[in-house]
Each structure stands twice: as C-alpha cells, then as structure tokens.
Amino acid sequence: MLIANCVHRLHALKTFSAGALLALLAVAPAVGAQATLSLAEAQRLAVARSQQLVAQDSMIASAREMAVAAGQLPDPVLKLGVDNVPVNGADRLSIGTDFMTMRRVGVMQEFTRSDKRRLKTERYEREASRAATEKAAATAEVQKATALAWLDRYYLERMRAAVAAQADETKLEIEAADGAYRAGRGSQADVFAARAARAALDDRLSELGRRIRNAHAMLARWVGPAADAALAGEPAFKAVPFSSHALDEDLKRHPEIAMLQRQVEVAETETLIAKANKQTDWSVEVAYQERGPAYSNMMSIGVAIPLQWDQKNRQDREVAAKLALTERARAQQDEALRNHVAEVRSMLNEWESGLERIARYEREIVPLAQDRAQAALSAYRGGKGDLNAVLAARKNEIEIRTQALQLAMDTARTWAQLNFLVPAEDHAAHGEPAVTKEAP
Secondary structure: OHHHHHHHHHHHOOOOOHHHHHHHHOOOOOOOOOOEEOHHHHHHHHHHHOHHHHHHHHHHHHHHHHHHHHOOOOOOEEEEEEEOOOOOOOOOOOOOOOOOOEEEEEEEEEEOOHHHHHHHHHHHHHHHHHHHHHHHHHHHHHHHHHHHHHHHHHHHHHHHHHHHHHHHHHHHHHHHHHHHHHOOOOOHHHHHHHHHHHHHHHHHHHHHHHHHHHHHHHHHHHHHHHHHOEEOOOOOOOEEOOOOOOHHHHHHHOHHHHHHHHHHHHHHHHHHHHHHOOOOOEEEEEEEEEOOOOOOOEEEEEEEOOOOOOHHHOHHHHHHHHHHHHHHHHHHHHHHHHHHHHHHHHHHHHHHHHHHHHHHHHHHHHHHHHHHHHHHHHHHHOOOOOHHHHHHHHHHHHHHHHHHHHHHHHHHHHHHHHHOOOOHHHHHHOOOOOEEOOOO
8 A cells, every 4th residue: 555655646746747847847935925036126136236336437427527627728827936036246145126136926827729628528528438338338247147146046946846856756765665675575676776866866955955055145245135035937038139140230239349439439539639739739927027116017928839849750659659549449349349249149059059959858858758757657556667667767857857957047047148248228228129039
C-alpha cells in the first residue's frame, strides 16, 4: 500500500503541460500579504537612489552656470600707481613737489567681441548638453544593472522551486525503495540510489541558494531594503526597441554615441572660437592723475590693441589644432557606432536564437522528457522496470527543466542589455513601438 501511494504521487508530478513550461516554473511561492517588487518598480527605485545621477545633475548645473558667466564682459581692472617719482636731487622720493609726479587711479575694461562671448556661451551650453547625455547613459546603466540583478534572482528562485519540488518527491522514492527492500521485492542498491539522488538534489539546492543570496545582494545594492520583497511579474522579454534593419539610425540615440556627438559639437564650437580669436579684442583705460597743489591734475585715456604679428604660426596653428580635434571626435563617433552596431546585431541574434530554443523546449524537449519519465514510472508500476530507470528519467527531466529556465534567464538577460541600451523613458519620448519577436 505504501509503494502504491508513493507511485501514485510520483505519477501526479508528470501531469504538467509542456506548453506552460515557463509560466508554470515562474509561479512565485506564496508570500501572504508581503509586498512584491516588479522589475519596473525596482528600476524606478534604483534610479531614485542613484548618487551617480545626482552627481550628473551637478555637472549639468555647473555647465549651465558657466554658460551664463562666459557670456559676460571681463571684469574691469582697477589700476593704482604713482608716476614720475624723482629718485635723486632735492626732491628725491617726493610725490608732491616735482611738477611731473602724479598719483594715478584708473580703470581698464577689455571689450571682448560679442561673437566671441556668444561662442563661449554656446560652448558651455554644449558641455551642459553633453553632461545631460552622460546622465542618460548613467540612467540606462543603472536600469540595465538593476534588471540583470532582478532577472538573476527571479529565475534562480524559479530553479530552486523546481528542484525543491523534485527533492520532495524523492522522499517518496526513498520510502518506496525502503519498503520494497524490507518486503523482499527490491534491492538495497535501489535504496542507496534513491538516497544518492536526494543528496544530489540537496546539493543543487545549496548551490542555488548561494547564487540566490548573491543575486539578492546585488539587487539590494540598487534598490536597498526593497530587495527583501518577493519578486512579482514575469518579464516580457519577447520585444526589444531595435530592429536589425535600422541599427545604424536607431543606435545614434545610444547614450555613448550621443555623448560622442556632443563632443563633436563642443570641438566644433572650440574651432569657431579659435577662428574668432583671429579678431583682436580692444581694451580701454581711463586714468585720473593728481599732481602737487601747485600744478594742474591730469586725465588720460588709452586704448590697448594686441598685435597679431605672426598669425600663421599662432592663431592659424590654433585653428588647425582645433580642426584636428574635431576630426578626431568625428572619427571616434563613427568607430564607436560601428562597434555598437556589430555588438547589438550579435545580441539580437542571441536573443532571437534564445526565443527559438525556448519554443523548442516547450514544444518538444520538455514533453519528451516527461514522456520518458512517465514511461519509466509506468514500467516500474507494472513490475517491468526498476527504480534506477525511474531515477534516471526523473534526473533527466529536472535537468531539462532547469536547462529551460537557464535558457530563459540567459535570453532575458540579453533582452535587458538590448532594452536598456537607452533609458526606458527615452523609448516613450520618441513614441516608438517595440520591435516584437514572438517565439515560434
């Protein structure tokens, strides 16, 4: 009776639907009224907690403040002095007796050309734009890292649940083997085999527990105490915001490419500033000179004009240097775009292959493993098979199930790397539909 009961319970484990493989193994264990943490909420918390984004906001504010300051005229210069002080004779070192000695106070103002001030303002505005793009890149990186940590924990917990269910059923196998051995219908080797299978499953549970704790620690790094909540919501990893046919254009919004574009714009502005510097800025000075009481006071007005007497070796060289830096920035942008196109196309291939393989597991591989286990169990129930065959079939089935979950995790990780190349809100801002690839 004990053996029949155990066999009946083993049979009940084989009734799962192959078509619901991922949905079945993705069901979270009951957690009562405990709050759950979705992927989107985890990313929102991570972005809100990130100090790196706070630092980027400070960089943006700094550049914008400098843009205002750069558009102003230079500060006037207060000039004080004493001119024509005698150094010998009867009036030696006197500042009020010689008619040429003057106490002087003056102000000098440099009048920077308006186009130069406008270009300097524009340069810092470009810097602010670059800092904003760097913030977008940091946001995308935070969202991607959070998604990877969330997905790791999500699928590892599903693996642990699947292995734990098998481990519970192995207890029945041990009981059945032990009962059969005591009744003289089985061998002691069957008992040892069942216990060895349970020990192997316990060892796998320990390994999965270690990996889950590591994933939890990484998730907590991003979301803080919220990482203690149960995870909710199966990730929808069958759609990405890129098409393999338009990667060159789509990836221009990639934060790294956008940052390099901002760098090109900064370099172009610096080139225009260098060209504008070929036109000199004038300085005007006004001074009031006070002489001794017996003499008239004086006032002076002067203009200072830099003499660019060697433009071909100074100003022209500076322009050439800025032009070279601009070309360098453009070349770096083009090279980075090519690299990202190749990397993203490779990830798209991996993602599409993963979807295809997941469908094959659901359609063929898992059902075949279930059928094998069912056949071995039926033979054992009918006295035509042994327990070793049942254990081998069950081991194969759990291997197949965990492989399917590992494949789903790897595919979801690839999806996360694709989906968060740019910040999540950037997709909505551009009003673009996700490119959907359904598993066959």
